[in-house]
Amino acid sequence: MFERIAELAIRRPRLILIVAVVAVALMGVLGSGAFGKLLGGGYDDPASQSTRAGKVIDEKFGGETNLVLLVRASEGRVDAPAAQQSGRALLAGLKKEQNLENVVSFWDTGSPALRSEDGREAMVLAHVKGDDTERDENAKSVIDAYTGPYQDALTIRAGGAAAVTSEMGKQSGEDLLLAEGIAVPLTLVLLLIVFGSLVAALLPLVIGIIAIAGTFAELFVLGSVTDVSVFAVNLTTALGLGLGIDYALLMISRFREQLATGASVDDAVRRTVSTAGRTVAFSAATVAAALAALLVFPQYFLRSFGYAGVGVVAVAAFSTLFVMPALFVVLGHRVNSGRLPWANPGRSATRTAMWGRLAGTVMRRPALTALPVLAVLLVAASPLLGITFGTPDERVLPSDAESRQVSSVLQKKFNGNDDAALHVVIDTSVGKAPLTSYAVELSGLKGVVRVETGAGTYSGGRSTAVGPGNTALGRPDAQRVNVVSGLSPKSDESQSLVDEVRALAPPAGSHALVGGTDAVLVDAKGAIADRLPIAVALVVLTTFLLLFLFTGSIVHPLRALVLNLISLGATLGVMTWIFQDGHLSSLLGFTAQPMEVSMTVLMFCIAFGLSMDYEVFVTSRIKELHDLGEDNESAVTNGLGHTGRIVSAAACLLAVSFFAFGTAELSFMQLFGLGSGLAILIDAVAVRGILVPAAMRVLGRSAWYAPGFLRTLHGRFGLSEDGPAPEPAATAPAAPESVTESPYVKEPYVKAPYVKDSTQV
Template sequence: MAVDTRARPRRQAAAEPPLRRLGFLLVRRRRLVLSLSLLGLIVAAVLAAGAVSGLSLARFEAPGSESDRAQAELVERFGTGSPDMIFLVTARNGTVDDPAVEAEGRQLTERVGRGEGVAEAASYWTRGKPATLRSQDGRHALIVVRIPGDADHVRAQILPTLVPEITKGSDLLQVRSGGGEEVFRETVPLARQDFVRAELVIFPLAFVLLWLYQRRVMAALVPILAGLFAMAIGLALLRGVLLFADISTFALNLTLAMGLGLGIDYCLFVIQRFREETRKGKDRASAVAGAVEHAGRTVLFSGLTVATSLAVLFALPFDFLRSFAYAGIAVVIGGLVAAVLVLPAVLATVGGSMLPRRVRPERDSGFWHGLAVRVMRRPLVFGGLATAVLLLLASPFLGLRFGAADDRILPPEASARQTQEIIRQSFPAEETDAIQVISAKATTGDVSSYATALSQLPGVAQVDSASGSFADGRRVGDGDQARFQAQGRGTWLSVVPSAEALSDDPVRLVESVRSVEPPFEVLVGGYPAELSDYRASVVDRLPLVLALMLGVSFAVLFLMTRSLIIPLKATLLNVLSLGVMFGAIVWIFQDGNLSGLLGFTPTGTLDPSIPILMLCIAYGLSMDYEVFLLSRIKEEYDRTGDTEEAVATGLQRGAPLITAAGGILALTFAAYASAQVAFVQMLGVGMAVAVLVDATVIRAVLVPSLMRLAGPLNWWPSGRATTAPR
């Protein structure tokens, strides 16, 4: 079918909606648009490569918190701080107290201390052989290391050289590396491998599924190319963001996952509408313009909804989470450019190869129409049953327990995890994760009484201070004034937790330490306190995040529908689908169900960062399908004024595409279930569940039942639209 590019009368063109005029413009300038798109893709690819290399590593920190101020005070006043990593030293024969092993252990500690970037190194042998740095069987001892600098400096510049050099070991000693920095240094490349491996499966799988749905090679290929285009544009935009903000390397993973999913979704919406317009007998130019006018409007509203859902992460003062807002918004922009600007030019050029080989008349009746009619005949029965099932699936969410991520996010064969497992099983306490209590001014007597009180807390193995070491309320060792006291500038105490307390609930232990009334003003810091403050900061801002997300998406849907009731119902339904998603991740990843099948180790808690990220992504994607279905229903209502018929016809025309797009997107996320890093698995499984529930039960049952119950109130306060049918 030839493309008719003849000019329309100026008066007719001026009276048309802006998006329709844009569609005709893209048809007329299709060669220019495609040339500029190709040039833009090349430039974006170059910028994207630079963006990838500019992404940074991040820590779970709460800027300005008590633990953050405590760490700064510890460095400034005492020239020390929390250990960044550890070396687990094992005697190949005998114990770590054998004279030859001790001599070599001291030499090894000195060698670590001379390493590039290392500020401090201490060990069992150099600290007077405390029991907290020696395993119960005497075979292992610890070297604790402090390396100043940000995560990029420590993990990318120092550890890659230091770790291989020290872990060579000797005839007497075997040396393993561990600690928080080493755990996350190993996590990043594994997560990257997980995403690359998943993408190698996803691309051919998505192509096959698209071909089965579209039955044309070009119609299956173009959405995937649009996804790649969205990824490239998204990463290129991040290159600009990097000029004024730090972006976590994990944002790359989000860009890959969302880029393909949104690229496919948005292109399917436009291609489907192009096919419908062609079926009505319109020439290709008019069909493209109609697709841009109707599907393009839906895509723009959808993109706005997804972007605003992710933008609420800017309300959180954490670079790690803000990174996902930058990445998500950037990839949405890429998807919108691909679907609304580039794809129409492609359709104008090769649109014939995307049409079905056999043209079938459009039917307003069929399976989905019949399902909607049956649901609306008995809305309370169907809607009530669906709601009960979804609430049951969401019920595990009531047992949600936030905790801290540790080495168990890694697979069992990861070296850092193996090191931590030995420490967890063999050492009575966690010296490397001690809670630090800092005071600018304190007397020796006050320190002794305070340390005695702290040592009596459940979960505290020992308290070390300038006045002595204390356990169970008794003095068990001499004080180390050189370590714990600055001349005329105050003192600090090291509260060493037991391994069991740190594994069970480090936040509760921090709260217990802070609840002891100190005889002088103190700051509580250390790794457990940092985790506690980070978790508290995230959880405290959850109501704000939810309020912003719900409010902004409500406003977007109101702009699209001019109704207050429909956005309210959409918000409630999306909250219900989010409940199912969180119920699934609590049941699986917190409680450990399916851990054997998926190959992860449950810890009994969930780190709050990933669920909050999933909340924003899932809510945005749920609104994606909501916007598409509501746009079809509203279009039919504007034409007929009959709510029930509009719902049934809108579902018949929209549900097949929503189901196909949702299925492809769910499979895209589900591919990450095979990941080695538990974070990545959680993101993949949770998002797949949310998309499937949303694209099936929510859209096919609850939307028709609620719209039937609301009746004319659906369109309040605008009432029936007066738009003339086209």
Template sequence: MRALSEFVTRRPWLVLALWGLLALLSAYPASQAPRNLSADPGSLADAESTRVTTLLRERFGEEDTNTALLVTRHDPPLTTPVGQAAYDRLLAGLEDVPGVTRVLAAGAQGAVPTVSEDGRLSLTVAQIPLEEGAAETLARVRAYADRVGGEGLAVRVTGGQAIADDFTEFAESDTKRSEFAALPLTALVLLGVFGALVATGLPLMVGVLSITVAMAGVYGLTRVTEVSTFAQSVITMLGLGAGIDYALLMVSRFREELARDGDSQAAASRTVLTAGRSVLFSGLTVAIAMAALVIPPIAFVRSMGLGGVLAVLLTVLASVTVLPALLALLGERVNSPRILRFPWAQSAGASAAWTALARRVTARPGLAVLLSTLFLLVLALPALNMKTGYAGAWGLTPGVESRDALADVRDLGAGGLLSQFEVILDLGGERYGPDDRARFQGVVEDLRALPGVQTVISPFLTPADLAGDAGSGGTDAIAALSLLTSRSFSEDRTLLRVTVVPDAYLRADQIDPFEGRLRGVLKDSGFQYLLGGAPVGEREFSRALTDALPAAVLTVFAATFVLLMVAFRSLLVPLKSLLMNTLTVGAAYGVVTLVVQGGLFAGPLGIPDDVGVLDSSLPLILFAVLFGLSMDYEIFLLSRVQEEVLRGHPNDEAVVLAVGRTARIITSAALIMFIVFAAFIAGRVVANKSIGLGLAVAVALDATLVRLVLVPAFLKLAGKWNWWLPDWLDRLLPRLRLEH
């Protein structure tokens, strides 16, 4: 660390030139990264739904199972000659859109209603590519819908691809808006803390710099793997939140050191050796927590973990290199121009008010621990009823086209088109013959009779079924039957296919009961079977994330325990840290569950009341980010307590002095993080809003109730046991000293 401090303070221009070159090279790829991110939750290589998709493509020749749903409002109604003529013109042009392989007109869906009774609302299905070219085809469909829409014909587009594209678009725009909203508010807080414009600008610069370089790294990741749209949100939160946090600590320590002798180079060097050590250690704990996202076997989630680790490491690197280099050059000018002069401006000096609070807390530590713990546990209780899954279009706020159009599809009674289950029946290598027909038809009839099933697409539909409301009959129905037969048998006729359409769009919390009824019929059929489709894939994805959470938690716990044990030469301190951080995470889980799933205060926060579930990645993301960031405040406080103990103060007095000296830093940093996280609540992607809400609540609780009440009270109760470590273990562990 000493070599680094001497290098960055003796060669500041070289350090700044290298960072300037890096920022310049990163600018273009960073700007291109957002458009290459994906909202597709992905799939699991060996999952049942993935095997079904593979069989449909390889054995049934199914290449265009992706659909775009066009919801059209007619005035005059479709039942009038003028309305029908306008609709026919829409169909004619839609069939010519490049990439559209087939168009199913309104009324031609058989048992699925696609025209309202008054003829003013209709649904048209356009089949588009499943993977390559899907986004481009959908963009052309949307552009066409915009062109033909006008007087008497309003067209909106939804479907799986449309929902995913809207997620990507609004996740990007929400993140940019959050940055623009958070930066000026953060600048005001920093101005109040430092009172000087130069000192205010330095933390903001570090945050923006680390985000830019991290997003360039994410762009590189998009070249080799699919990267989640939420990676951008995580990077922005960590880059701004942690970056400003660390810079606040560094600039505060530099101002203190500069006041001693006025030597800017020496002050910057001492800042790296003291505050820089704490920043390095804090960043390492955050990076370990973010690495937990790499554990699930899902590229989509792993990309978020890699992006988070990259953002944290770059933030730490910028904080201990470019920032001290600037400070060494600026010297006393860091305090100019002086705009505000507040007596509580950030410094290492003890605060009388916070010291007095610490004395009151430690005077009755048992009561403080009991009441604080009970309060956090009460907040965490709703998390026991947490339901997770893929919210689909309901994970967007009203006003987004794909969500509003899907609401119309639901009102038509055709929402099940986006929740279709694909059934593959295996004849054990034997070709389908007359003896199999009755058994196959019996399975279809049993599936059709299940509650919640709107229709079952199979070879046993009649021409009347296919004609539906349109009443086309005749040649059209016979042609449709021919197509239906070809889709129902594999090319070698050893596999059978059935598509089950529910009578409504299934939310994540409704998938398991419906799927259970299907599997009950299929198990009794005598056929070997596979069950796939979008609902099954979503459920498998959610379950994989849920199953990965215990391993991620244990990995982070173990690594963090070892790091804290090395840093503070204690067994009790790291154990206490894990328990209290867990309480904070649990409280955040409970509040988010209560708001997003339960609907409490959802309206004022702009969260729809029909989401029903939390995004399946939310518990893991919240745990990783929260656990890492909570350790920042833990290390700020504990390192000062340890420092006071090493100076010879008794444990109780060391706790009081540490709170008095660190509370300003902790509360100021927490206020800044709260602003950054709360800015995301104003977005249009519910998952981002949920993450922002959870992080904002956790930071507020962690920096006040936990660090300034619960931790000091616990340290007072533990007394000398805080710093107990067996002699044999003390000899084995490396030595590390933290100061700030």
């Protein structure tokens, strides 16, 4: 297959490039509409009890409260005549808004719960209509229209889930622009340093642009038929640019290496596609397999990253395999044009030799070099022993965000947080006596401030005054019960309260659904925990299968999986230490909180896939040399000598794309960017540079072992290079062939002298 791709590029290079330009233009036009199709939210399980409760409330009770307007009197109390007059005018205006339902305030109910303890502030509660996209737009229009000074008597600020989601979407766009503004120019500078040639440095950006444009087009199509999160854009840009550079770097390096041996342009293209192209294909398959595991989760926030990740990997690999060889044919030796003054051909060889010397040192003293690294990684992973999980809320926003400030005031100055109440929906009509009995039991639970029903309000296991607005909670065919607590939202105590409320038997003959913010968190964690074993199994099995097909060994896949899990454990441990335990919070400007469960799963899949990316880069060259007859130690040393600088350069370039998100104001995007970038560097330096050669030294020839029936299977279905191996350099002495049959290789191999190329990039 790869030989045919090379021949196509050699025969029709300009046709391929013309088709690519037209395709990018079409994808750009299509992808420009993606933003209008993408949604906020998507953190909850559509089949969960909390989601079903929310749907019943939307259908029968006008929707849950998702917008809170915090109103402060300019002078005195909110029940003063001037404040009351302006408050009623505000309420009248809000009730006329087409996009709002269930508008309730202190001024029409007189409920003390809607007034702060000092009497200076009051709440207006409302439900913003629409799906996720419409709700964001509707909330923004209401917030823009009413927040700020009002009739000189009041000042209004917006909070609640709708306001938080709106601010998160806006902040995400700003974070993306800033991150790309940092990543793109810095990446170009690094490419110039790596290649020392302007033309060669620009080629990876071509692949990155194609990958991003193609994935935006994919997101537009998918967004037209299913729910796709707006945060998929962040992954598209970071991964598209990074993988485009990774794959192009590998291809360009091999092409320049072949030219340096004196090969013709056509032969250099053939050899590059059959070796580096094959590596790119396998690498893409492993990364895509890891990201495809995200599709098993029910939350479309996570599934969206699967859509974007698989798409960007596929487009990056496809364009690398077809467009890059065509560019090589057209450019030829001009790929080295624009050599920069500081470029020194000898420097590349020195750096390559450094990686070879490092591998040689590790191979000679595996315990002395690897054990300290393992110890550091295990210590770094230790914070995982205390990890806890949450979902995004107002705390992921900057401390000066309006919706976050409103949430803080609601928790500190009001008796119970109505915005974070649990909503119990009973699916049938219930008599006053059984409803009262049920509400009394609920009000007696630890942490509950009050329970509101259509029959009355209850606190501390007894009835209190009936609120005028509570009659809206009862219908002939359903009942709604609001359980308001004084507990911190999303705390362990609040989540325990969800379980206690669900464990309490509803009135006889009825069925209760429990929703609300904390119930959504409990259900989201449960859904991910249920699907996580499936996702991990898919990642492990597909990775094992692909690496077996690639190497013909069952030991290499096992070794790769173990080392990658150690690397990932260290990365997640460091992120837990920073973002959950709060270290570096003052430097990075975030609020410590439980690890965001969806982003942690995403980071695991991305880091695992990219680890396998570099695994394939290194193993492919080691296997190539081993198949040419080198012994295990020599193959590892020379293989890292060839690929070490490529992997380290690719890792630095890709890490830059992710580290740029460390400048984000949204803390879970900081977590994603810093965690992914750190995982890449740990893998490229500690794992590829030290642990891999140490493991290969300990395993010895058994690293290439496979049982007889699997060797037969690999001989039939395994993917190997197209065409014959290249002839040794002209100056190399001929050597007699000797064929050896071994259980450690996929097929008989020919021992031949290996001549190390003099120039690598």
